[in-house]
Amino acid sequence: MNKILVTGGAGFIGSNFIHYLLERYDDCYITNVDLLTYAGNLDNLTNISDDPRYRFIKADIVDFVSISNLVSQGFDTIVNFAAESHVDRSIEAPGIFVRTNVLGTQSLLEAARRFGVKKFVQVSTDEVYGSLGQEGYFTETSPLNPTSPYSASKTAADHLVLAYGHTFGLSVNVTRCSNNYGTYQFPEKLIPLMITNALADKPLPVYGDGMNVRDWLHVRDHCCAVDLVMRQARTGEIYNIGGNNERTNIDIVKIILRRLNKPESLIMFVQDRPGHDRRYAIDSSKLRKDLGWEPKYSFDRGVIETIEWYCNNIKWWEKIKSGEYLRYYEQMYDNRKKAN
Numbered sequence: 434m435n436k437i438l439v440t441g442g443a444g445f446i447g448s449n450f451i452h453y454l455l456e457r458y459d460d461c462y463i464t465n466v467d468l469l470t471y472a473g474n475l476d477n478l479t480n481i482s483d484d485p486r487y488r489f490i491k492a493d494i495v496d497f498v499s500i501s502n503l504v505s506q507g508f509d510t511i512v513n514f515a516a517e518s519h520v521d522r523s524i525e526a527p528g529i530f531v532r533t534n535v536l537g538t539q540s541l542l543e544a545a546r547r548f549g550v551k552k553f554v555q556v557s558t559d560e561v562y563g564s565l566g567q568e569g570y571f572t573e574t575s576p577l578n579p580t581s582p583y584s585a586s587k588t589a590a591d592h593l594v595l596a597y598g599h600t601f602g603l604s605v606n607v608t609r610c611s612n613n614y615g616t617y618q619f620p621e622k623l624i625p626l627m628i629t630n631a632l633a634d635k636p637l638p639v640y641g642d643g644m645n646v647r648d649w650l651h652v653r654d655h656c657c658a659v660d661l662v663m664r665q666a667r668t669g670e671i672y673n674i675g676g677n678n679e680r681t682n683i684d685i686v687k688i689i690l691r692r693l694n695k696p697e698s699l700i701m702f703v704q705d706r707p708g709h710d711r712r713y714a715i716d717s718s719k720l721r722k723d724l725g726w727e728p729k730y731s732f733d734r735g736v737i738e739t740i741e742w743y744c745n746n747i748k749w750w751e752k753i754k755s756g757e758y759l760r761y762y763e764q765m766y767d768n769r770k771k772a773n
């Protein structure tokens with residue numbers, strides 16, 4: 434299990450996962466393959482770039498020739514984090530989601546099968562189950578019912594992963610996690626967007642009535658779960674990952690404002706996301722029972738630490754928010770304001 438290919442390791446969760454493994458295991462050798470799209474950021478990995486257990490390779494997971502050449506060097510495990518991950522962008526431009534999330538996963542699976550990779554872990558999402566009403570939880574046997582181009586592409590990838598396990602005997606697992614928060618999250622996502630806007634005294638754009646519910650988990654708890662699955666899960670098993678921490682979006686926004694001592698008048702209700710899923714909530718009892726996983730972070734502690742991290746790393750996010758992202762933000766949110 435010690436030669437690990439991490440895809441998308443320059444993104445939010447992938448970079449946290451690489452830090453987690455290097456801190457925890459002396460004998461693991463990590464290759465990070467990432468295309469460095471707008472969401473990929475090598476600044477997330479600066480303090481380990483000289484670690485002899487780590488190397489970075491820039492490549493596109495869809496490019497089967499490059500991926501085959503790399504995988505032919507011999508890996509015990511592939512953990513696939515690489516994806517287009519933002520629901521709003523999938524509504525603006527669905528094609529790239531199918532390309533990266535579906536074709537990219539298939540290219541990795543094919544290389545894994547040809548070159549005898551021993552374990553393939555697909556990092557998926559609770560969004561494959563669609564939206565819940567006020568009651569109930571997603572279990573691993575809940576029907577798949579994706580509603581956005583993002584979640585539909587992740588669902589297709591899950592099916593391909595399980596099919597490669599079934600048909601070719603590749604040892605595969607799928608993990609389906611709820612919303613993550615923590616360090617290095619790209620500021621297009623709810624929590625870092627609201628923290629960084631509040632710090633700059635800019636409006637905080639809340640979609641619809643702000644009553645949509647997400648089940649928040651600290652990214653380190655997600656990393657711990659993926660590590661357990663990678664090392665211990667039986668082939669073919671799917672694991673839900675979630676922290677039993679349901680919050681409405683408006684509650685999250687108010688927590689952030691209070692902590693930063695900023696006024697609620699910064700909240701701006703804007704046009705809703707088309708097809709916006711109302712509620713996600715995960716039943717992770719299978720993971721707890723089979724692999725002994727428990728989340729270590731309470732939301733209260735995790736969110737305070739996260740807010741502090743963004744306060745202490747202004748250069749990290751200002752660099753992002755002043756570049757290409759600024760154009761995206763103006764276009765996405767000007768349209769929402771006009772339509773409201």
Ligand code: NAD
Nearest residue numbers: 441443444445446468469470472473493494515516518613
């Ligand atoms: P992210 O957008 O922060 O990072 C994605 C990374 O993938 C980036 O570094 C990007 O450069 C890279 N990438 C994109 N296209 C690529 C390609 N064609 N080839 C190689 N690299 C490419 O995403 P994230 O939030 O870290 O999510 C990681 C994974 O976890 C995704 O698969 C996502 O679906 C899943 N997930 C995320 C959450 C969440 O709350 N963020 C929750 C559950 C599951």
Ligand code: TDX
Nearest residue numbers: 518519520558560611612621622623638639640645682
């Ligand atoms: O400006 C905003 N205002 C707002 O009200 C943004 C960016 C979001 N929201 C709402 C939409 C959602 O109800 O906040 C909630 C969270 O939104 P996102 O941060 O965009 O996350 P979500 O759509 O829930 O998806 C996330 O969790 C599951 C990740 O982006 C996915 O990659 C993961 O699979």
